[in-house]
Amino acid sequence: MTAPTVGKRPADLLREGRRALGVPLLWLGAVAAGWVLVAVVDPNEPGHYPTCPLLAATGLYCPGCGTMRALHDLAHRDLAGALARNPLAVLSLPVLAWAWLGWVRGRWGTPTTARASVPAWVQWAAAALVVLFGVARNLPGMTLLSPA
Template sequence: MTNFHYVPVAVDRAKQRTIAAVIWMGLGSIAIFLFFFNPASASNQWFPKCPFRMVTGWQCPGCGSTRACYQLLHLHPVAAFKLNPLMVMTLPFIVYGFLGFTKSAITGKPHRRIFIPPIYLWAWLVLLIFFWVFRNTPWYPFVS
């Protein structure tokens, strides 16, 4: 079996700073919008419905993520966890990646990356599949 290694593409610092600024402005704009508009409200017309759920009637692994982010912005982590536990557990790793990219863009020094052995990535994929299956079952605690 061959080992595949990620080889970063050389991007100049000005371009990295621009990318980081666009990412943070976009995330900030989305967070402000999400803070003021509840995606769970009955009059919600701003947030798209899940296409997978509209077609099949089942929840995908991402269903509830927008509502969970709304709850996190309002400092309700338990409510967010009930809506989408996988997203809440994965979010710190995503934020760490964005912060590391931003630090690298500002300082010019590569950020320290967390080495995740492939077995953990496969385990996360298996967890994702189990989460997808079990969240569509009628048994507690998976029932929505």
């Protein structure tokens, strides 16, 4: 919980706000830089990025396989292509944005701002969804989920 803001000057509040938002803004900058890199350097062309270690070792697709190509497609406004590469990654982007905004609100918050936590069952359900997606995309006949 942050200290009360009563009696503080606006310049002090602004300085505290910048300090509180430093880490979330660094993360935003790193994600944006990564997205720009993936948008500019096409992951569909071999040799630009490393191969997935699980795919290289076993020939199986991990839940993250195709994510860079999906982000590349999104950067070029190809939602259908992005969903074909990795639907789980594309559908998780709004959730990640919402979580980041919650993090910012929590860091910038006032003493009356309640910190929301994700229930344990939601965390377990999300983990199970990722595992099930990873298994399903490797089943015979499930070429719809294949990132190829």
